[in-house]
Amino acid sequence: MKSLRVAAAGFALLLTYFAGAAAAQEFPFGSHRQSYADDVLKPKGKQKALDQKVAAFYAEWKAAYLRPGCGAGQYFIKADTFSGATVVSEGQGYGMLVLALMAGEEPDAQAIFDGLYRYYLAHPSKVDPNLMAWAQDADCHDIMGGDSATDGDLDAAYALLLAHKQWGSDGALNYLAGAKRVMTAMMASNVVSRTNLTNLGDWVTLGKSKYSFASRSSDWMPGHFRAFAKKGSKDWKDVLAATRKTAARLQTTYAPGTGLLPDFVVDTDATAKPAPKGFLEGETDGSYGYNACRDPWRFGVDAALSGDKTSTKIARKISAWARKKTGNRPGKLRDGYALDGSPLVEYQSMAFVAPFSVAAMVDPDAQKWLDALWTSMVETPAEGYYPDSIRLLSMIAVSRNWLTP
Numbered sequence: 001m002k003s004l005r006v007a008a009a010g011f012a013l014l015l016t017y018f019a020g021a022a023a024a025q026e027f028p029f030g031s032h033r034q035s036y037a038d039d040v041l042k043p044k045g046k047q048k049a050l051d052q053k054v055a056a057f058y059a060e061w062k063a064a065y066l067r068p069g070c071g072a073g074q075y076f077i078k079a080d081t082f083s084g085a086t087v088v089s090e091g092q093g094y095g096m097l098v099l100a101l102m103a104g105e106e107p108d109a110q111a112i113f114d115g116l117y118r119y120y121l122a123h124p125s126k127v128d129p130n131l132m133a134w135a136q137d138a139d140c141h142d143i144m145g146g147d148s149a150t151d152g153d154l155d156a157a158y159a160l161l162l163a164h165k166q167w168g169s170d171g172a173l174n175y176l177a178g179a180k181r182v183m184t185a186m187m188a189s190n191v192v193s194r195t196n197l198t199n200l201g202d203w204v205t206l207g208k209s210k211y212s213f214a215s216r217s218s219d220w221m222p223g224h225f226r227a228f229a230k231k232g233s234k235d236w237k238d239v240l241a242a243t244r245k246t247a248a249r250l251q252t253t254y255a256p257g258t259g260l261l262p263d264f265v266v267d268t269d270a271t272a273k274p275a276p277k278g279f280l281e282g283e284t285d286g287s288y289g290y291n292a293c294r295d296p297w298r299f300g301v302d303a304a305l306s307g308d309k310t311s312t313k314i315a316r317k318i319s320a321w322a323r324k325k326t327g328n329r330p331g332k333l334r335d336g337y338a339l340d341g342s343p344l345v346e347y348q349s350m351a352f353v354a355p356f357s358v359a360a361m362v363d364p365d366a367q368k369w370l371d372a373l374w375t376s377m378v379e380t381p382a383e384g385y386y387p388d389s390i391r392l393l394s395m396i397a398v399s400r401n402w403l404t405p
Contacts, residue, residue, distance in 0.1 A: 028104025089152025259317030
């Protein structure tokens with residue numbers, strides 16, 4: 001770890017050469033200047049102790065997954081994925097979020113953020129070059145089609161708005177202009193005008209495949225859409241409304257006892273429903289799997305910061321089911337469920353455990369559950385790029401260190 005810190009410090013000097021002197025952050029980690037909605041829960045313990053636990057896990061995450069390389073002034077997040085990709089746009093989005101949120105705790109946050117963004121810019125999608133090609137190999141070459149995946153660009157745009165909030169946009173990289181460029185591209189290439197829901201990526205051609213009116217529930221990020229409507233096009237208000245309406249309807253129709261959402265949703269132009277088995281990725285495409293496991297975080301963080309009633313209801317329903325299902329024991333959670341709550345496997349990871357902590361913040365009966373989830377997040381050893389990134393972002397949210405642009 002010491003050698004990595006030395007290398008990172010040296011690389012930060014190189015980035016300073018490219019970007020100029022770093023600006024002081026306006027909302028440093030641990031300052032808690034961002035307000036949360038009334039009556040939002042947080043884990044028991046002193047705030048300083050909570051922040052220290054987040055900072056400690058950030059240091060682990062950084063040592064394990066943050067890498068310089070692929071080009072002058074670039075950083076990437078090393079993603080150990082089943083697909084064989086070394087880097088994915090999802091990971092770049094996570095990394096950009098983390099660095100914008102950990103500024104202050106991380107002394108080189110702006111330099112590293114700029115390096116992640118430079119990598120993002122260096123790998124444009126072959127379909128819409130204002131978005132990122134979703135996967136690269138160990139030699140930094142685009143692979144698997146060279147097109148986009150919606151979630152990575154959504155997180156990158158939100159992170160760029162946070163960077164503008166933290167450091168302004170008068171330096172070598174104009175974060176606000178970059179965010180607006182990505183938001184405009186996503187509205188054109190990732191939002192289906194007939195439904196106002198996100199598609200699976202810029203590779204989907206409307207009306208020419210079975211994927212034309214399909215969406216991932218994990219791409220439904222109401223907090224992002226709320227920010228995009230304020231900082232970009234007002235059309236994002238329609239995306240926000242459609243997202244909440246569709247999620248609530250799916251809960252009522254297909255998961256009345258659990259509130260769980262499926263990985264993939266089809267027929268969004270008519271009556272949205274869970275995807276059939278084998279629709280895109282496998283047998284669990286219509287179940288609560290490795291995509292949808294992020295939903296409690298996405299809806300929960302919006303509910304916690306905006307106080308939105310619909311997001312709160314959606315997150316609270318999932319949280320109430322989870323704590324009753326497990327008797328407030330996170331160790332009983334499993335990596336995947338049918339929408340009726342039947343477990344699909346007999347193992348677990350933080351990819352599924354951690355997001356429930358964010359939803360628990362807006363569940364008034366969940367203090368014991370939230371405390372148990374926090375302990376689990378703090379005490380579980382590192383597991384890998386995907387669960388660890390989701391865990392870190394969830395810990396940032398529940399420790400009240402999330403930010404809105």
